[in-house]
Amino acid sequence: MSAAGHEGERHVESACPLDCPDACSLDVTVAGGRVVAVGGSEKNPVTRGYICAKVRRYPEHMYGEARILHPGIRAGRKGEGVFRQASWDEALGLVAERLKAVRAGRGGEAILPLSYGGSNGYISQDTTDARLFYRLGASRLLRTVCAAPSGAAAKGLYGKMPGVAYQDYAHAKLVIVWGMNPSVSGIHIVPYIQQAQKKGARLVIVDPRRTRLAESADLHLAPRPGTDLPLALALIRWLFAEGRADREFLARDAHGAEELERRARPWTIERAAAECGVAAADIEALARLYADTNPAALRCGWGPERNRNGGSAIAAILALPAVAGKFGVRGGGYTLSNSGAWKEIDGMAAAAEPEPATRQINMNRLGAALTEKGPRSVDLLFVYNANPLMTMPDQERVRAGLEREDLFTVVFDPVMTDTARYADVVLPAATFLERTELSRGYGAFVLQRAAAVAAPAGEARPNHEVFADLCRRTGVARPGDAESAEEIAGAILASSRRGPDLGRELAKNGIAFLEEGVAPVQFVDAFPRTPDGKIHLVPEALDREAPHGLYHYEPEPAGSRFPLALISPATDRTISSTLGELRRAAVPVALHPDDARARGVENGDRVRVYNELGSVRCRARVDTGIRPGVVFLPKGLWSHNTESGTTANALSPDTLTDLGGGACFNDARVEVERLGGA
Numbered sequence: 001m002s003a004a005g006h007e008g009e010r011h012v013e014s015a016c017p018l019d020c021p022d023a024c025s026l027d028v029t030v031a032g033g034r035v036v037a038v039g040g041s042e043k044n045p046v047t048r049g050y051i052c053a054k055v056r057r058y059p060e061h062m063y064g065e066a067r068i069l070h071p072g073i074r075a076g077r078k079g080e081g082v083f084r085q086a087s088w089d090e091a092l093g094l095v096a097e098r099l100k101a102v103r104a105g106r107g108g109e110a111i112l113p114l115s116y117g118g119s120n121g122y123i124s125q126d127t128t129d130a131r132l133f134y135r136l137g138a139s140r141l142l143r144t145v146c147a148a149p150s151g152a153a154a155k156g157l158y159g160k161m162p163g164v165a166y167q168d169y170a171h172a173k174l175v176i177v178w179g180m181n182p183s184v185s186g187i188h189i190v191p192y193i194q195q196a197q198k199k200g201a202r203l204v205i206v207d208p209r210r211t212r213l214a215e216s217a218d219l220h221l222a223p224r225p226g227t228d229l230p231l232a233l234a235l236i237r238w239l240f241a242e243g244r245a246d247r248e249f250l251a252r253d254a255h256g257a258e259e260l261e262r263r264a265r266p267w268t269i270e271r272a273a274a275e276c277g278v279a280a281a282d283i284e285a286l287a288r289l290y291a292d293t294n295p296a297a298l299r300c301g302w303g304p305e306r307n308r309n310g311g312s313a314i315a316a317i318l319a320l321p322a323v324a325g326k327f328g329v330r331g332g333g334y335t336l337s338n339s340g341a342w343k344e345i346d347g348m349a350a351a352a353e354p355e356p357a358t359r360q361i362n363m364n365r366l367g368a369a370l371t372e373k374g375p376r377s378v379d380l381l382f383v384y385n386a387n388p389l390m391t392m393p394d395q396e397r398v399r400a401g402l403e404r405e406d407l408f409t410v411v412f413d414p415v416m417t418d419t420a421r422y423a424d425v426v427l428p429a430a431t432f433l434e435r436t437e438l439s440r441g442y443g444a445f446v447l448q449r450a451a452a453v454a455a456p457a458g459e460a461r462p463n464h465e466v467f468a469d470l471c472r473r474t475g476v477a478r479p480g481d482a483e484s485a486e487e488i489a490g491a492i493l494a495s496s497r498r499g500p501d502l503g504r505e506l507a508k509n510g511i512a513f514l515e516e517g518v519a520p521v522q523f524v525d526a527f528p529r530t531p532d533g534k535i536h537l538v539p540e541a542l543d544r545e546a547p548h549g550l551y552h553y554e555p556e557p558a559g560s561r562f563p564l565a566l567i568s569p570a571t572d573r574t575i576s577s578t579l580g581e582l583r584r585a586a587v588p589v590a591l592h593p594d595d596a597r598a599r600g601v602e603n604g605d606r607v608r609v610y611n612e613l614g615s616v617r618c619r620a621r622v623d624t625g626i627r628p629g630v631v632f633l634p635k636g637l638w639s640h641n642t643e644s645g646t647t648a649n650a651l652s653p654d655t656l657t658d659l660g661g662g663a664c665f666n667d668a669r670v671e672v673e674r675l676g677g678a
């Protein structure tokens, strides 16, 4: 696993479990017991030895000023971030006492555990933590801030069929990237797209911004945020109306084609063009290109889901390759998330406790949950693998909840996040390079296992150890519970059909691939995982769940007070809020020159971006790369990135998507005003 480098240095293999599709294999340089550099290794054949700029700075995350080195107990006002150092015994004793007291007094449902994608590793989430909170009868969190609508759509239509592998994009003659910016997020697909382009493939980008890839695209459609649904329905309508639908394939392999055709019928290209703010000729050009070109690969991102129509939009986009008959060839089909591809592994297997039927709280409505008073109030919040003050919608309501003096908040994290500053107890968490982890990609089809490469900084401890300790202290531990990383990994791998073989493969190589192969072809090696193995274009369950039925379009919510659509996509530094402490620079809001001129705003001016929920003070960046009527503040910012300490989330409503209870970040409508001062 390791090889000697310069004197005193070792190179150790690891794997990245952060919330990113790619799952890079890593080459970590260790010297003097500390991590001094992180780079890519060749072990994962998809990520091929390079990693993002963000994780290259991981040593600063591990050993920087923001690192929490010891447990702490609040010694100031909530939000001040002032703590006195405590021993693990004192801190965990206090947390266990409060967990027991809340459960005995108000019942387990007054406890809310909150975790998300701070680590997508199997060992650091849904193991001893789930066991603790299930056995305490805590409220259950719906982890819906991202991918819930798209996951619901993909499951309903295809049963989460594995997607086109990144490397197979090199075989496509047409690549469509819809609602995603792979130059900054899921970066390892880009060289394969460029390979395809070098061989003459056409590239189409659908994105309200002119992204880096859009610069080299043959066609760039920039629909208004929230209008991906009518755009996709217009393409579907055109394919049926022009005799370009693959009716033979649909009759054999799909249900619901006629109903889909009926629902798409109102969306002529002209009507969609008016709604989306895109030229009708461009929509027709895309329809023709898609119908005429094989193989055609569609990379669908998560941008189209973040609005009131998000679930239906993703369903309509994913229906396109079925309607146009694009499966059955290498380089043809679609890619969304491959999180369901490792279907044989039960990530909850080590919890050793069935999920209780306690109340569920949608994380997108965290502010409402934390500010609710009376018998259903949350009295104890336990945050880990997450920074909810910066990542949940309706930020000011989340903050109001965290400020409650009668809320006991525990934050267990490697660094002092904005949320941790509101904690009553902070606990130092080990980073993924300081513990054993088992993780899968949700873009690349890999499962990787990595041991700790360095000792935890300070007194940091791995998640699974701390939650196992809390199980014992609260009296819910049972003999035979899997507690060590080895036992937990063993229980998870034992849930696989491949059983010990998979464990042996990982022990030998550190990496394993899907049963379907390294790069399965849709409708050749990989098939819909629906109960009857067919595509369901209008699945009954989704049709029932969507308030007005699947593929129903809710129009633009902007009014005259707040006419600008705010989007908050990833950038190369801010894919999620993880590692946000490393990016100290002030971040501007981007707006189109027409919108800037109409408001007397010039590049670099101080501005206030505001709506009825809150406001953000920052600088303006006048940008021709964004469509008129849309403004852009990146997601994943921390309070230090803006003058007001608020971010795009302060302007995001806590309304939910039509499917999956997802977040409607892109339904934020705002106004921008110029402020005085230098």
Ligand code: SF4
Pocket (backbone or CB within 6 Å): 016, 017, 018, 019, 020, 021, 022, 023, 024, 051, 052, 054, 055, 186, 187
């Ligand atoms: S965040 Fe993504 S691109 Fe960066 S190292 Fe991890 S897996 Fe690779």
